[in-house]
Amino acid sequence: MVAAITTILVLQDLMVQAQGGKAGIDKADSEIRTYFQSGEKLMYAVGAILGLIGAVKVYQKWSGGDQDTSKVAAAWLGSCIFLVVVATILRSFFGIA
Numbered sequence: 510m511v512a513a514i515t516t517i518l519v520l521q522d523l524m525v526q527a528q529g530g531k532a533g534i535d536k537a538d539s540e541i542r543t544y545f546q547s548g549e550k551l552m553y554a555v556g557a558i559l560g561l562i563g564a565v566k567v568y569q570k571w572s573g574g575d576q577d578t579s580k581v582a583a584a585w586l587g588s589c590i591f592l593v594v595v596a597t598i599l600r601s602f603f604g605i606a
Contacts, residue, residue, distance in 0.1 A: 545605050549596050556592035563589070 563585025570578045599605075 542605055545600070545603070549600070552592055552596050556589045559585070559592070560589045 563582075567578060567582045567585060570581055575581075
């Protein structure tokens, strides 16, 4: 009899603790949304820095007379475009306004 009462009280305690889950999920969702904006700005900043580095490398190859300058330029430009597209797709995928 004591074991049954103890089991019921433990289960009731677990049910009471589990009711705050929705509030925790909502709080985590709002915090992640605020972090996303900072992450997006960081991604754009990294893209800008990579773009500048790429422009310098392409200029060095071009002024040095290398034949594969267009390949290097396309690769660096593609990586910068990829960063911008990924930020946009992630924003759309997760429904962040």
